[in-house]
Amino acid sequence: MAEKISDIGEFGLIARIDAVIQREGVGSDQVTVGIGDDTASFTPRAGYEVLVTCDAMVENRHFLSGSISPFDLGRRAMVQNISDIGAMGGRPVYALVSLGLRGEIPVSEIEDLYRGFISELNPFDACIVGGNITGTTGPLFIDITLIGEVEQGRAMRRSGATAGDVILVTGYPGQSCAGLQLLLNASDRTSLQDHPLVKGYNTPSHRAQLGAAIGKTARATAMIDTSDGFLGDLGHICETSRVGAEVMDEKIPISDDLLDVAGELGKDPKEFFLGDSDDYELIITCRPENAQLFRSLAADHGVPITEVGRITPLPGIFLVRADGTRERLRSISWDHFR
Amino acid sequence: MAEKISDIGEFGLIARIDAVIQREGVGSDQVTVGIGDDTASFTPRAGYEVLVTCDAMVENRHFLSGSISPFDLGRRAMVQNISDIGAMGGRPVYALVSLGLRGEIPVSEIEDLYRGFISELNPFDACIVGGNITGTTGPLFIDITLIGEVEQGRAMRRSGATAGDVILVTGYPGQSCAGLQLLLNASDRTSLQDHPLVKGYNTPSHRAQLGAAIGKTARATAMIDTSDGFLGDLGHICETSRVGAEVMDEKIPISDDLLDVAGELGKDPKEFFLGDSDDYELIITCRPENAQLFRSLAADHGVPITEVGRITPLPGIFLVRADGTRERLRSISWDHFR
Numbered sequence: 153m154a155e156k157i158s159d160i161g162e163f164g165l166i167a168r169i170d171a172v173i174q175r176e177g178v179g180s181d182q183v184t185v186g187i188g189d190d191t192a193s194f195t196p197r198a199g200y201e202v203l204v205t206c207d208a209m210v211e212n213r214h215f216l217s218g219s220i221s222p223f224d225l226g227r228r229a230m231v232q233n234i235s236d237i238g239a240m241g242g243r244p245v246y247a248l249v250s251l252g253l254r255g256e257i258p259v260s261e262i263e264d265l266y267r268g269f270i271s272e273l274n275p276f277d278a279c280i281v282g283g284n285i286t287g288t289t290g291p292l293f294i295d296i297t298l299i300g301e302v303e304q305g306r307a308m309r310r311s312g313a314t315a316g317d318v319i320l321v322t323g324y325p326g327q328s329c330a331g332l333q334l335l336l337n338a339s340d341r342t343s344l345q346d347h348p349l350v351k352g353y354n355t356p357s358h359r360a361q362l363g364a365a366i367g368k369t370a371r372a373t374a375m376i377d378t379s380d381g382f383l384g385d386l387g388h389i390c391e392t393s394r395v396g397a398e399v400m401d402e403k404i405p406i407s408d409d410l411l412d413v414a415g416e417l418g419k420d421p422k423e424f425f426l427g428d429s430d431d432y433e434l435i436i437t438c439r440p441e442n443a444q445l446f447r448s449l450a451a452d453h454g455v456p457i458t459e460v461g462r463i464t465p466l467p468g469i470f471l472v473r474a475d476g477t478r479e480r481l482r483s484i485s486w487d488h489f490r
Numbered sequence: 491m492a493e494k495i496s497d498i499g500e501f502g503l504i505a506r507i508d509a510v511i512q513r514e515g516v517g518s519d520q521v522t523v524g525i526g527d528d529t530a531s532f533t534p535r536a537g538y539e540v541l542v543t544c545d546a547m548v549e550n551r552h553f554l555s556g557s558i559s560p561f562d563l564g565r566r567a568m569v570q571n572i573s574d575i576g577a578m579g580g581r582p583v584y585a586l587v588s589l590g591l592r593g594e595i596p597v598s599e600i601e602d603l604y605r606g607f608i609s610e611l612n613p614f615d616a617c618i619v620g621g622n623i624t625g626t627t628g629p630l631f632i633d634i635t636l637i638g639e640v641e642q643g644r645a646m647r648r649s650g651a652t653a654g655d656v657i658l659v660t661g662y663p664g665q666s667c668a669g670l671q672l673l674l675n676a677s678d679r680t681s682l683q684d685h686p687l688v689k690g691y692n693t694p695s696h697r698a699q700l701g702a703a704i705g706k707t708a709r710a711t712a713m714i715d716t717s718d719g720f721l722g723d724l725g726h727i728c729e730t731s732r733v734g735a736e737v738m739d740e741k742i743p744i745s746d747d748l749l750d751v752a753g754e755l756g757k758d759p760k761e762f763f764l765g766d767s768d769d770y771e772l773i774i775t776c777r778p779e780n781a782q783l784f785r786s787l788a789a790d791h792g793v794p795i796t797e798v799g800r801i802t803p804l805p806g807i808f809l810v811r812a813d814g815t816r817e818r819l820r821s822i823s824w825d826h827f828r
Contacts, residue, residue, distance in 0.1 A: 161828045184539055184645060190574040190715070191543040191638070193645045196534035201522055205529040206586045206635060208624050236528040248544045250588075250633050255827040286546050287826030290628015295588045297544060297635040300529070307522060307531045377528070488625035489593040490499045 157262065158255030162285060165262065172263050177270045178277050183246070192281035194246060201307055203300035205236040211291035213488075219341040220354045222261040226268020229294045231358045232379065234272060235432035237300035238360025239377040241308040241367015244276050244300045249283035252293040265294075276360075308367050308375040313393035313437040315465035317373050320446055322359050322455050323433040324407040325382045326424030327352040333417055348409050358432045362453040366434075369449070371442040376435050381428040383481055385435055386469060393437075396468045399461040399481070426481065437463055495600065496593030500623060503600065510601050515608045516615050521584070530619035532584060539645055541638035543574040549629035551826075557679040558692045560599040564606020567632045569696045570717065572610060573770035575638035576698025577715040579646040579705015582614050582638045587621035590631040603632075614698075646705050646713040651731035651775040653803035655711050658784055660697050660793050661771040662745040663720045664762030665690040671755055686747045696770045700791040704772075707787070709780040714773050719766040721819055723773055724807060731775075737799040737819070739811045764819065775801055 157165050170187055185193040196202055209229050211217050220228070230247070237244045249269060253262070266280070273279060331353030335341055344350045359377070366372050374393060376385045390397055406414075406421045414421035436446060443459055450457035461472075470478045495503055508525055523531040534540055547567050549555050558566070568585070575582045587607060591600070604618070611617060669691030673679055682688045697715070704710050712731060714723045728735055744752075744759045752759035774784060781797055788795035799810075808816045 158827045162825045165827070185578070185647065189578075189648060190717070191541050191578045191580070193539045193541045193578065193580075193640065195642065196538075196540050198536070201531045202534050202540060203529050203531045204584070204586060204620065204635070204637065206588050206620065206622050206633075208588050208590065208622050208633070210590060210624050210626050210628075213625060213627075240523070240527075240529045240531065242529070242531075246542070248542060248635060250544050250546050250635075252546065252548060252631060253827075282542065282544065284544050284546050284633070285826065286548050287551060288548050288629060288631070289551075290548075291626060293590060293626070293631060295544075295546070295622070295633045297542075297586060297588075299542065302531070304533065309523065310527065379528070487500045488623065489496045489503070489591075 154258040154260060156255060157253060157257050157259055160259060165259065166285065168259060168263060169266055172266045173270065173280050176267060177279050178274055180279050183281055186281050197301055199304050200301040201304055203237050203240050203242040203302055203307065204297065205233055206295060206297040207232045207236065208293055208295040210293050216335060219335055222264035223268040224354045226265040227272050227355055229296055230269045230272040231356055231432055233296045233298035234360050235358040235377040235379060237298055238358055238363030239308065239375050239434060240302060241306055241364055241375065242300035242302035243364055244273065244278040244298050246279060246281045246299040247273060248297040249280055250295040251285050252288035253285065254292065255287065302367060306367050306370065308372060310374050310376045310389045311392040313374040313389050313395050313463045315395055315463055317437040317463040318440050318443050318459050319386065319397060319461040319463065320436045320443065320457055321382065321405065321433060321460050322362065322450060322457050323431065324405055324410060325378045325431045325433050326421065326429050327407060327410050328356055328431045329427060329429030330410055330413045330424050334413060349413055353430060356430060356432050359434045359455060362450060362455050363434055365449050365453065366436060366446060369445060371445060372436050372438050374437045378431050378433045378435060381426065382435065383426040383469065384428065389435065389437060390467065390469060396464040396466045397461055398464055398470050398472050401471050401473045403458060403460045405456065405458040492596040492598060494593060495591060495595050495597055498597060503597065504623065506597060506601060507604055510604045511608065511618050514605060515617050516612055518617050521619055524619050535639055537642050538639040539642055541575050541578050541580040541640055541645065542635065543571055544633060544635040545570045545574065546631055546633040548631045554673060557673055560602035561606040562692045564603040565610050565693055567634055568607045568610040569694055569770055571634045571636035572698045573696035573715040573717060575636055576696055576701030577646065577713050577772060578640060579644055579702055579713065580638035580640035581702055582611065582616040582636050584617060584619045584637040585611060586635040587618055588633040589623050590626035591623065592630065593625060640705060644705050644708065646710060648712050648714045648727045649730040651712040651727050651733050651801045653733055653801055655775040655801040656778050656781045656797050657724065657735060657799040657801065658774045658781060658795055659720065659743065659771060659798050660700065660788060660795050661769065662743050662748060663716045663769045663771050664759065664767050665745060665748050666694055666769045667765060667767030668748055668751045668762050672751060687751055691768060694768060694770050697772045697793055700788060700793050701772055703787050703791065704774060704784060707783060709783060710774050710776045712775045716769050716771045716773060719764065720773065721764040721807065722766065727773065727775060728805065728807060734802040734805045735799055735807045736802055736810050737807065739809050741796060741798045743796040
């Protein structure tokens, strides 16, 4: 029988987690009080702003238990937060992990969950400095608070887009949602684990290194990640910037994989691109003369990037077809309560 | 019918929460990006360390739904975190609130929950800068990350106690647990709402202002709050400081209310003092010559304080009776999984 959390208790579990962090994580000499205390403390770097974000994941709502490994679940939960810091042009530095767990969960799964967190933090020399563990009788939850830093005055906003700016997007938003649909429609989920779009759903990438590089140039007017879907997040930029946008139908980037899967599922691949999807790509707006700078930065990072449209002075986001016809697009972001 | 979360959806709820925060909370000119973005950012004060803590509360585990108002629940969740910052000698500055909610919850209850958070933050000019809201089918959860600040090098630890130090404790730990027992044993919980110990459970106080004042003196050797119970937290000090302790039986502070209720419940009031109880009092250790300084500081803050024992060089915590007999005490801290 696998050792369960209830076999070793809360303090036993904390000791095991601490051992994984000490052995496999990186340390920081800026941390003055780390994991094990009720409160962590660190010395912020002079000349930097502190960024802070949090995102929770709930079992069977944000992830399908049984179709993702604990290691990948840890990665995915951390990527989601790293992406938010990266979209501000920042670098993650410290994480707090708050878990709601059931006693029957094997201890090794929690250790693997932390290995997943750590594998995403280590490339940034970022570390877990604290958190909280509680029992729950309901669905498991993972709530991460990620602290980042960005040079003073260099934090990217979603509110700076102006009419005439071009709209760039990295990668292929929509792939993750198509991967999820594949899983939901499958009779045998395990056979799908290696499908590129299922991997895109279970172990998405973030673009935080590119985000930080873009932030440093101070040439982007707005930036956001696509965690609410392309249309939802372009909508956030337009709303806070008080502008509108035109998206060119024929420029929408659709990967061959997405094209295939959309065909299999009998759906329009552009619906996946526009709609809600857990990809962590970046939307960037900038003056047209700076687009080439970002294209070459993205190439340096090995990240595909596509110019998909323009910011307009009047509100509303429109799809413009090759024949010049326009269709107003409405955001269909996921709502937890509707 | 009361308006429910499912009536207005996630983004409707966020707008309502934002309105409460804007109207009733305080602002900060250090916050460069506040609520509404995926990530908040702030400029840390030069010469200060940043403190960060998080604590989650789960329905029917950390609070009894139906026997606490949403406003009081908000206060209690925030107090728990403020207490952790205060025990480091720090001052809370920013909060992130992560909620797991069910759609059938009335919107007004969530607004009241935030009023509770705000009422505890406002005295510190601290503000809510972000968070996350998700749906859940299981028990509601409230997970708060609280960020504080403390002058560089002035953060209080639990690891500095040395043999010969006196042990001071504020207030009357154990009252909250007795209040909870009253509620659990009652046939009619509503009639107990005004009982002082039930109020102690539902709306505990923190000692963060006193904690900050103690931190400033740089004369305490260790400090911790009693959120794991007096014995559990004195145990944390002893373990990390690699020392032991003697607690004088006749010095244990028991309030008249606790004496009465323990009698009613047929229990020894000292068990409440020593055991697990959600009071947010402080345990402070210091050299004997500094005890008077802390007694007068506590008096300035209107907080009762009692010298209850001494730190010893050898490990183990002992209860010492008036007749000189000694009993080894074993921590019976709450374990979520046992």
